[in-house]
Amino acid sequence: MDNNVNLKVAVQKKGRLCDGSLTLLKECGIDVSNGTNQLRVQAANFPLEIFFLRDDDIPEYVQDAVADTGFVGENVVAEKNKEVISREKLGFGKCRLSLAAPKNGNIKSIADLNGKKIATSYPLVLSGFLKEKKINAAIQEISGSVEIAPRIGLADAICDLVSSGSTLFSNELTELETVLKSEAVLISNKNLSAEKQVLLDKLLFRIRAVKKARNNKYVLLNAPNEKLDAICNLLPGMKSPTILPLAEQGWSSVHSVISETDFWNIIEQLKANGAQGILIIPIEKMII
Ligand code: PRT
Ligand code: ZN
Numbered sequence: 001m002d003n004n005v006n007l008k009v010a011v012q013k014k015g016r017l018c019d020g021s022l023t024l025l026k027e028c029g030i031d032v033s034n035g036t037n038q039l040r041v042q043a044a045n046f047p048l049e050i051f052f053l054r055d056d057d058i059p060e061y062v063q064d065a066v067a068d069t070g071f072v073g074e075n076v077v078a079e080k081n082k083e084v085i086s087r088e089k090l091g092f093g094k095c096r097l098s099l100a101a102p103k104n105g106n107i108k109s110i111a112d113l114n115g116k117k118i119a120t121s122y123p124l125v126l127s128g129f130l131k132e133k134k135i136n137a138a139i140q141e142i143s144g145s146v147e148i149a150p151r152i153g154l155a156d157a158i159c160d161l162v163s164s165g166s167t168l169f170s171n172e173l174t175e176l177e178t179v180l181k182s183e184a185v186l187i188s189n190k191n192l193s194a195e196k197q198v199l200l201d202k203l204l205f206r207i208r209a210v211k212k213a214r215n216n217k218y219v220l221l222n223a224p225n226e227k228l229d230a231i232c233n234l235l236p237g238m239k240s241p242t243i244l245p246l247a248e249q250g251w252s253s254v255h256s257v258i259s260e261t262d263f264w265n266i267i268e269q270l271k272a273n274g275a276q277g278i279l280i281i282p283i284e285k286m287i288i
Contacts, residue, residue, distance in 0.1 A: 006042075006049045007199040010061055010070030013052035017184050020092035021071035025050075027284075028206035047199060058187070059084055065189050068196050069203070075161060075182040079122050084187040088204055091211055093184035094163065097122055100173040101157040102150050110177050113137045113157060119149035120159035122179075129179045147171045212286040217263060219256050220279040227273045228252060234266045234273070257283065 011021045025032055031044040041050045051067050058070040059080040073093050077086060099118070101107035107116065110133060117138040120126050130137055137157075142149065146160040147167050159179060162168060168175060186207065188200055223231045231254060232241050241256040254275075258266075263280065270278065 005193070005195040005199065006047050007069065007196055007203065008049050008051060008067045009203075010051050010053050010058045010067035010072075012055045012058070012071065015055060017055060017071060017073065017093045020090070020184060024071075024090060024092070024207065024210060027210045028203065030203075030206075046203075048203070056080070062187050062189050065191075067189075068192055069186060069188040069200055071184055072187060073182050074185050075122065075125070075180060077185060077187060078125050078180060078182075081124060083190055085190055086185050087188050087200070088186045088207055088211075090184040090186060090207070091214065093182070095161045095182050096163075096178045097125060097159060097180040097182065098162045098168075098178050099157060099159050099176040100162075100168050101176055103172045103174045105150075105156075107157055107176070110135060113176075116156040117154075118157045118159055119146050119155035121146060122159060125180055126159045147173065206285075209285045209287050212288070213283040215259055216257050216283055216286060217260050218281040218283050219254075219258050219263065220277075220281065221254050221270065221275045222246060222277040223252055223254050224274045225250050225252055227275075228254070230273045231270060231275055234269055236262060257286070 012018045022032060030046045030048060032041050032050055039052055043049070053061060055072055055076055058067070058072040059077055059082040061067045062070045062084045063082040069087070071090065074086070075095070075097055077084065099110060099113070107113060113135050114137060117140050118126065119140045119142050121141065121143055123139050123141045126139055140149070140155045142154070146158045148171065149155040149158055150173070151171065157176070158173065162175065165175070186204070192200060219235065228243065232243070235241050235254070235256040235258060241254050244253045244255070246253055
């Protein structure tokens with residue numbers, strides 16, 4: 001294998017996906033601490049080079065092999081419609097592209113959009129959605145501040161990204177329907193060389209281990225021996241829980257791995273079965 005091969009990774013230069021992308025790379029053991037001021041940074045301990053770009057340009061650069069892979073929102077991938085492969089959802093940058101209309105106006109559902117004008121930065125995704133729903137509305141493409149379009153008379157409704165909903169709320173807009181759900185995703189070029197594919201697979205392996213670890217917790221608890229069966233049945237561990245005797249007669253320590261959501265669902269039952277000294281510990285990496 002050519003030792004000079006570098007995986008070229010596109011990351012948003014400044015914005016909502018920048019921190020999440022760099023943190024994920026760091027948790028994958030890839031050190032890019034040289035900062036984000038430059039256009040490109042070489043990782044210290046992995047054959048990988050980061051290019052800092054505007055998020056809108058990332059699908060095209062990956063398609064054209066200027067970058068081999070990139071971190072970008074699914075919303076941008078859908079709108080830019082370039083020839084790239086979506087390899088892995090990344091669990092951050094979550095939002096939805098939604099239709100919204102003035103709170104006190106006469107547009108109460110998407111059927112009321114017929115004959116109306118909708119402002120958006122996502123004309124391609126929106127036109128596909130309107131076609132599918134058989135709604136005949138005009139699309140006014142604008143590049144920013146979409147939420148003010150109804151107030152200044154530019155459009156009757158909008159189609160924009162929403163996360164907390166506070167932008168819609170403060171502009172007196174109500175959400176009508178979700179057009180697309182989105183999160184950050186790792187995309188790649190369709191024709192990677194064998195060497196680059198090996199590097200991408202290594203990166204994906206690490207990303208999956210970090211994602212699994214983020215969703216799971218290590219649980220330690222003390223259980224009276226007569227309740228061990230009941231408690232172990234409550235814990236869906238990776239294989240089966242580890243059970244170690246405690247110095248105190250009649251008690252054991254139970255160790256397992258569990259998703260955080262599952263844990264909160266069974267905590268009361270664990271306590272009802274006599275579990276004590278329950279510890280929840282974050283997991284750094286998880287490889288199954
Ligand atoms: O300069 P560059 O072009 O790289 O950045 P940008 O300004 O285009 O993008 P940026 O950093 O704002 O967003 C990058 C990506 O983050 C988007 O493409 C989405 O995938 C994701 N993302 C997640 C969001 C949001 N949440 C989000 N809330 N992108 C934008 N918003 C905006 C939205 O447009 C609206 O103005 O935030 C406002 C709504 O937020 P709430 O919380 O008030 O609902
Ligand atoms: Zn952008």
